[in-house]
Amino acid sequence: MALVSEFLGQLTLAYGGECEPKFPTVVPARDFDPAKDAARIETAVKTKGVDEQTIIDILTRRSYEQRREIAFEYEKLAKKDLISALKAALSGPLEAVMLGLMKSTAQYDAFQLKASMKGLGTDEESLIELVCSRSSEELLDIKKVYKEMFKKDLEKDVAGDTSGNFAKLLLALVQTKRDEPSNVVDYEKIDQDARALYEAGVQKKGTDVAIWISIMSQRSVPHLQKVFDRYKSYSPYDMKESIKMEVKGDLEKSFLTLVECFENKQLYFASRLGDAMKSKGAKEKVLTRILVSRCEVDLMKIRTEFKKQNGKSLYQTITEHTKGDYQKALLSLCGGDD
Template identity: 45%
Template sequence: MAWWKAWIEQEGVTVKSSSHFNPDPDAETLYKAMKGIVCHPGGSRVTCAVTLQGPTSRLSSMCSPREATRSGSRSPSPSRLSSDLTETLKSELSGKFERLIVALMYPPYRYEAKELHDAMKGLGTKEGVIIEILASRTKNQLREIMKAYEEDYGSSLEEDIQADTSGYLERILVCLLQGSRDDVSSFVDPALALQDAQDLYAAGEKIRGTDEMKFITILCTRSATHLLRVFEEYEKIANKSIEDSIKSETHGSLEEAMLTVVKCTQNLHSYFAERLYYAMKGAGTRDGTLIRNIVSRSEIDLNLIKCHFKKMYGKTLSSMIMEDTSGDYKNALLSLVGSDP
């Protein structure tokens, strides 16, 4: 099944919604855990467990007046939880565990908008974060992210990306953000696929230099099923894969962006499995990547990603988390990931 259909299947979800969700007991437990009423060393674990029990959007509705209005619910115990819960959590927790729990307090699209904003604010730009999000989301998801970004930060996501990046990287990111790709249709025109493959070959391997805009246009505007056929035709013409050609014709962040589009087209779940693996492989852990991908995919397709992870690397995602993390941070990640496939 194509990834754009598979991602909505309930079997892929590790954090599920409940029609009987009641925020009041969880609010009470959070209050006690943070105010010292739970007087044992497991206080922070209580906070984590409560946070992980319900879907992130509902937990945010419970604690944020803005989200409560959207969902039609009321913020519980307003006199006792008058301060913003996210800020309270920040004051009670620290380090990587804090970062994970705070991430869970954001509704999905607002969390991704926050990650994009954080990737661009201050000195330097985390191009990898921007590439990952823009290349892996559907057209509708990108629209919601852009809306959340403008509401929360008062500026256009597209304009901020244009201001923070340049050259062909800027062009491919803006093209992805504009959502020109058809992510629903399964129709493939064989003649057009062959023409696109020939155009890509003529824009790269066949000439001295590279016509980057030809690559960008085809990768960012054609449907996933069409591109899969293009990649097949390309390999027949060039006697090498589209990935190998991209690696030889481009470099740096532009290369990463193009390869990410190709990987997400070929298999979205394998792409995220790879991101999670390399977030933990080697010296040190890339906690931002680990947290973002587990949190953002837990309500979409994390179970499917776990299956691909095991096939690709011969070990489970849970086992690698246990090896590379510790303490409450480890326990929270494992709670989100759920049982092994």
């Protein structure tokens, strides 16, 4: 009996927690030989003109753990670290992709957050994407790694770089106080939250943003999905329309990102990728960030949503909007055509 209850407890942890299922395009390589890979990379960086194709073939088709093993073997072989060798051999957007792949997903996100708050002016668009689209579990990992990498608290940097209600929302999310999903649906609480969101916004003159922040930063995702559905029985507008009417600027973008991610996170990323490749030439920073940060998380599902939304595959779209070795690297991370 004890064994059965232990097993059921593990099931609840697996499904009740915020541990999201993974749909990666980059998975561990079979018949993996880190020493052989390290030797091939050493030859590639020493070749006159650099053999980028070999570097791309190896680093985009190995998992992060495998890349770490390659880096360890490389240092033994070449007596220098792999990251320095890549920096010396590569440049431009290809270098950004390869160096990104040498970090874990949490390290890469932490590094991107730091970059969005560096120097004069804040890259609000990147900051919103990174904070509002990550689960509490991902944010906990990012905070830990951020502290290790930069010897500073993410909360302090966010507070120092933003202001007003925008800062309050981001900080509430970074503090990761979101409820764990429950197997019990609390219809009374769903109704209360839906009514509170309506009364704090559309129903009154001005908006009580504090109520919106507390509900959207603390309730579990499945609960919020039901709240937004219930919201429509109180308000003539859905949640996204209400946000557009009630708030503006970075706060509006943040709330919209949250709602889009609660409803369908992979569709949100697919839309971001679509927007990044709308005009002539692609927004390389956005493209790189999403493909590198999601290739071992849910890029396979993002690909599916992209095809549904755009009528053409992510693979084809990348082919049309990028070129050269950068294109080869992104296509390899994309993992195939749909």
